[in-house]
Amino acid sequence: MRTMRGWFRDTTGGLPRTFWYLWTGTLVNRLGSFVLIFLAIYLTQERGFDELAAGLVLSLWGVGGAVGTTLGGMLADxxxxxxxxxxxHLGAASMMLALGFARELWAVAVGALLLGLFAEAARPAFGAMMIDVVPERDRLRAFSLNYWAINLGFASAAILAGLAAEASYLLLFVIDxxxxxxxxxxxxxxxxxxxxPAVAVALAAGAARPRGALRTILTDRVYLGFVALNLLGALVFLQHISMLPIAMGDDGLSPSTYGTVIAxxxxLIVAGQLFVPRLIRGRSRSHVLALASVVMGVxxxxTAFADIAWFYAxxxxxxxxxxxxxxxSxxxxxxxxxxxxxxGRYQGVFSLSWQLAGATAPLLGGLVRQQAGNGALWLGCAAIGVVMAVAHLASGPARERRAVALRPPAAPVEPVTVVRPPAPQAAEAAAIAPTEPVGSATDGYAPEPDRDRRAAPTR
Known part of the structure; x- marks a missing residue:
């Protein structure tokens, strides 16, 4: 019991209050994320649109999301x-209701476009605020806790959405x-x-105010290389909602079986994600990311060899x-x-990689599967995982150097002023306590090397 309390304290303790408000907002928002789970089913079964029209609406949601992440990042800064x-959030709530009441295809399409814009505009601002309020030493725990809340809310929403849809599809939009x-x-x-403000940041760093935000991002090869690796990983990861249900259907498995397997x-994330920070703490991030790429690829x-439910699971x-x-990581x-x-803008570019993957992953997966077969698709995903692992190992040192360079300078510690007593007093002190050397921890003085070490900035 004591060990469990210690683990809980190490996992959740010491984080700023603002983080917990953001965490609560994330959990509440994800608990109501009904619409995206059932949007395709709603469009085809409830609204009577064909697959092409439903695909158009979903694509417009993705286009709105791509614009929203870019715009949201700029506005956040x-x-x-x-x-x-x-x-x-106010815009997303309004568009959610408008989409629920829309009837004509053009109205549904516009609603989906604006919903994607407003909903995704929040992501860069949220990510930037998390970084603002959580110290660097605690970010691994904080992001793990937030990721846990996202998955807990999403898993619960999938169950609640099914119950709400049985009563009324409009109820999905209202609750969301x-x-x-x-x-x-x-x-x-x-x-x-x-x-x-940018001026304050520049002054704190002892530099002039930065100019040309877009140029800064476009010339940041280290960052863009990392975003490109994330795009590759997202292309693989998002096959679980595009090609995986098709593959399972070809093996005669029902949609409900797919739902159970993907659940x-x-x-697993809700049960184990909070233990991950302690597992990877102190380890090379590049090695962790490389291992993650290999495991995900495997x-x-x-899936190329799966043909029954337990193997897919x-x-x-x-x-x-x-x-x-x-x-x-x-x-x-x-x-x-x-x-x-x-x-904000850096978070927007990172979010944009997910939007691009969301738009292209189903197309690329379907093309590979149609032209080369089911096995080629999944083995190709494994190959991409290995390529990503090698790329993470190769680019890791440059990323870590850049991260060190961007850390704010530590506030210099005021030098310790040592006032030495006059020689007669020193002699008298030595006579009283001859066994106590000057500069020891007990007399309040420090020898010169010790003083210099304490005066140096530490990280």
């Missing part, structure tokens, strides 16, 4: 994290809007602005372990590679 979060508004209220009441992903590669469990290792590294005054 220029306007502020808090107003960006409030505006995006209410939870989004609840998150906005939490931010409005409890969360203050955390953005530090193991959330169950998990998806095994095994593949999901394997690549979920890779996902659990990847997420916290990925998030902390993105945080450290983002300059303080450009955190």
């Amino acid at each position: 220029r306007w502020g994290r808090r107003p960006t979060l409030l505006t995006s 809007a209410v939870t989004t508004l609840t998150t906005a209220v939490i931010i409005f009441v409890k969360v203050r602005e955390t953005r530090v 193991l992903n959330g169950v 998990g998806f590669g095994l 095994l593949t999901v469990l394997v690549w979920t372990v890779g996902e659990m290792l990847n997420s916290p 990925n998030s902390t590294l993105i945080a450290e590679l983002s300059p303080a005054d450009l955190r």
Whole structure:
């Protein structure tokens, strides 16, 4: 029991209050994330649109999300994290209701486009605020806790959404809007602005105010290389919601079986994600990311040999372990590679990689599967995992050097002024206590080398 309390304290203790408000908002928002789970089914079964129209609506949601992440990142840096979060949540709640009441295809399409824009605009601001309030030493724990909340909320939403859909599909949109508004209220009441103006950041670093944010990002080869690796990983990872249900259907497995198998992903993350920080603490992030890439690749590669439910379940469990290792290391590294005054835009570029993967992963997966076969698709995913692992190992040192260079300078410690007593007093002190050398810990003085060491900035 004592060990469990110690683990809980080490996992959750010492994090700032603002983080817990953001964490609560994440959990509430994810508990109501009904619409995206059932949107394709709603469009085809409830609204009567064909597959092409439904695909168009989902694509427009992705286009809106790509625009939203870019715009949200810029606003988070220029306007502020808090107003960006409030505006995006209020806009998303409004569009959620509008989409629920829309009937014509054009109205549904516009609603999906604007919903994607507002919903995804919150991501860069949220990520930047998390980095603002959580010290670097605690970010691994903080991002793991937030990722745990996301999966707990999403797994619960999948169950609740099924119950709500039986009553009314409109209820899905209403509940989703209410939870989004609840998150906005939490931010409005409890969360203050955390953005530090660019001028203050520049002055703190002893440099001139940075110019050309877009140029800075486009010329940051270390960061863009990391984003490119994330795009590759996302292309593999998102096959679980595009090609995996098709593969299982070809083997005669029902949609409900797919739902049960894929639910193991959330169950494993909720059960084990909070133990990951202690497992990877102190280890090379590049090695952890490389291992995660291999494990995820192996998990998806095994799908080529699966033909029954338990084998598919095994593949999901394997690549979920890779996902659990990847997420916290990925998030902390993105945080450290983002300059303080450009955190929102850097988070936006990172989120954009997921939006691009969401739009292209189904197309590429379907093309490979159609032209080369099911086995080639999944073995190709395994090959990409190995390539990513090698790339992480090769690019890791440059990323860590960049992360060190971007850390704010430590505040210099005031030098310790040593006032030595006059010679007669020193002699008298020595006569009284001859066994106590000057400069020892007991007399309050320090020898010169010790003083210099304490006066030097430490990290």
